Amino acid sequence: MKKSLISLTLLSVLCASSLFAQSDDELFGSDDDFFFGDDDGIIELEEVAASESDLSRGVLFETGSVKIGGTFDLSLTTLTTFNKDKDFKDELKDTLLLPTAGALLTVDARPTDNLRMYMKTGIAYPFVTAGNSAITGTSLTFPGMLLGNPGGNITLPVLLSNDLSLRNMFYVKELFSDFNLGQNVAMRFGKQTVTWGVGYFYSPADVINLTQIDPENPTAQVEGPLCLRSQVVFPGTQSTLYGYIIPDTNMALSENGLGIMARDTALAAKGEYVIGGWEIGGGAWYKYQNPSRLTATASGTIFNKISVFGEAVFAFDQDTKFGQGTAGFMYNWKTPEITFMGQYYCNGDESAKDAFTGAYGQNAAIAINFGKILNKKLTANIFGIANFTNETTVASAMLNYNPVNQLKLSVGPYLMWKDYNEQPVISAKTTFTLGGGKF
Secondary structure, three states: OHHHHHHHHHHHHHHHHHHHHHHHHHHOOOOOHHHHOOOOOOOOOOOOOOOHHHHHOOOOEEOOOEEEEEEEEEEEEEEEEEOOOOOHHHHHHOOEEEEEEEEEEEEEEEEEOOEEEEEEEEEEOOOOOOOOEEEEEEEEEEOHHHHOOOOOOEEEEEEEEOOHHHOOOEEEEEEEEEEEOOOOEEEEEEEOOOOOOOOOOOOOOOOOOOOOOOOOOOOOOOOOOEEEEEEEEOOOOOEEEEEEEEOOOOOEEEOOEEEOOHHHOEEEEEEEEEEOOEEEEEEEEEOOOOOEEEEEEEEEEEOOOEEEEEEEEEEEOOOOEEEEEEEEEEEEEOOOOEEEEEEEEEEOOHHHOOOOOOOOEEEEEEEEEEOOEOEOOEEEEEEEEEEOOOOEEEEEEEEEEEEEOOEEEEEEEEEEEOOOOOOOEEEEEEEEEEOOEEO
């Protein structure tokens, strides 16, 4: 009897294995029907091993139609503040530790010649885990008709983190598709970062994106909205026209249900023209019950060496009128590898008085980067940003040591003036970059 049961069990396992193998072929066959449905125009993908050079430039997997890659950002930063009223031992005890652990994953798919699908998602520390997330007493009320109960409204609890700072740790940076309407019209729809301004530390002409440039990390990608962009290229010229339809980001509960109010959709248009090595741009932005904005941008090179740029913005409605303007430069001294960057910004928006950077009034930022000190492993950065109207300034000077690609140490003073009549707050800043990079 035991032999019969064992034989029957083995036979069942073999049949199941054959069945699952057949099911896997049907579901995940080489034609990628599971992921793409209709495979017209999709090149059959073959599994390939990425070389070290591919990984170093942020490509994990690539064929003629799909590219997958990303980045890791891993570091530890300490900030020790020195105060004449406290002992050094107490200052060390109060050292602030700022860990950074984040990753971005990008997928760039081109199933046909006329369609591109792009996604960039991210995760950042602190992470949401089973231990710090719970059902709270917070709840939302929905119209009953949306949930199959026309007789009345329904209140549901919402899963929230105990620490509200965790609510955006899993995020979508970009998610859009590109396609063409003829040879001269390109469309893009989805969440995307929009490039309107030309400024490096400040960009008042960037009126579409949801966040502003961080002057202390100006190369970081800002947050873009979900919108429909159309791009028209005029044949035989260097002129381009862009149009945008930008739905509001706030959900509203109305008699018609939960959604975004159509009247709060923003409309924008911008034109660009290249002449004599200079790129000139002009744009307009409109949104219901918000000051409309007119923008102008210019960027080019002078003396064949120095890159310069400028922006101007005029905002107006029945009750509000103000202007914003900025101008800056960048010069790269190839030998001995020094880069100078500076920018001035005048902000006439009084509602920005409490902003930390780019506040109301007169602003300026400057950075000097030394690409080599003695050798490539030792570099340095000097940075300063100030608002002369509210008399605040932040400055730092960091010395960077990069013995191997997977390890970088940055150390230097970090100073903050909250009032020019008082002594600055002096801190020692140390950052260890550990194992980050592209994949």
